[in-house]
Amino acid sequence: MSQGQKSSAATVLLLEADPSMRRLISLGLRHRGLEVIEANSLATISSTDLQSLDLLILDVDEGVSCDWTLLQTVQEQPELSSLPTVVLSWDPPLEEKSSSLTTIAQCVCVNKPFDARALHDGVDHLLLMRTVEKGKQLALAEAALLDAYRKDSSPSIWPVVTAAGVFLAMIGFLFQFVLTMIGLVIIVIGLLLWTIGWHSRIEAAPEIAFSVGK
Known part of the structure; x- marks a missing residue:
């Protein structure tokens, strides 16, 4: 995409340490019309990219081990604290882990090995919820502006x-x-x-x- 040209497609941040897996997931998402920012860690992401995100895909596995603290590290970032997230893991999260680590209301866990359709269904579900939430927020903002206008323009x-x-x-x-x-x-x-x-x-x-x- 050329500079100055802004896309209306949703932007997804893909945090995946495995280059081959990262490339495979990225190709599938781009084929569905999504903008994808690929990274192996948060340290390589600019603040500008963080502010333009609509969804996060996070792989919490490091080799054969599962590190759910990665999700907690992501949640500590102000730009990502309320971002809808798809978590990829070999091990399903336990209820106690989910309640103690996950503060994101919109979070979907996809267990490995996963079918691409399962990942895409989770992405579509979260993006739809985000669109609905933005619509509600916009409606509330418009209602507040209209109410303020009515108060300011009341008969004197x-x-x-x-x-x-x-x-x-x-x-x-x-x-x-x-x-x-x-x-x-x-x-x-x-x-x-x-x-x-x-x-x-x-x-x-x-x-x-x-x-x-x-």
Whole structure:
């Protein structure tokens, strides 16, 4: 895959000490469309690869012996502590070992010698569970965002108060305008009456003078 091209396929980390077994398992997983990161130990895995994982396949056998502490070592890694895991082993885990070592809720044990179909069934099962879990988490996150949006956008009394203030201010300006217009009308009427009365007195003055002369 070229750099900058991101695949939507699930990424599987395969921790297998045996190179031939590691190669065989890797070819089968890649044939099923999965991205596979091969390693013989955690020390060879970069932190970037650890953050992009969807599933872990771990072989806990070292030669003819079985070392279940390898699973505990993996679980102590923060990036892998909750990662779905397929454990490969010659010996089936005892109940007490499983309860004391396995803190991963999504863990499948495949006993050797195993058929490839058993391994692939375990991988498919865990990936499906992981997809469902991610869907639930996404739904919860969307519900939380929607709830926060509803709370933030809930009706408030302040827009109503603001509108009432604007309405009262408009009424106040309109009342002042009406009073001003009434005052102007009174002034105009008073000036007209005053002018008409003044002209009437001027016109009546000659008549009075003429009648006195006779």
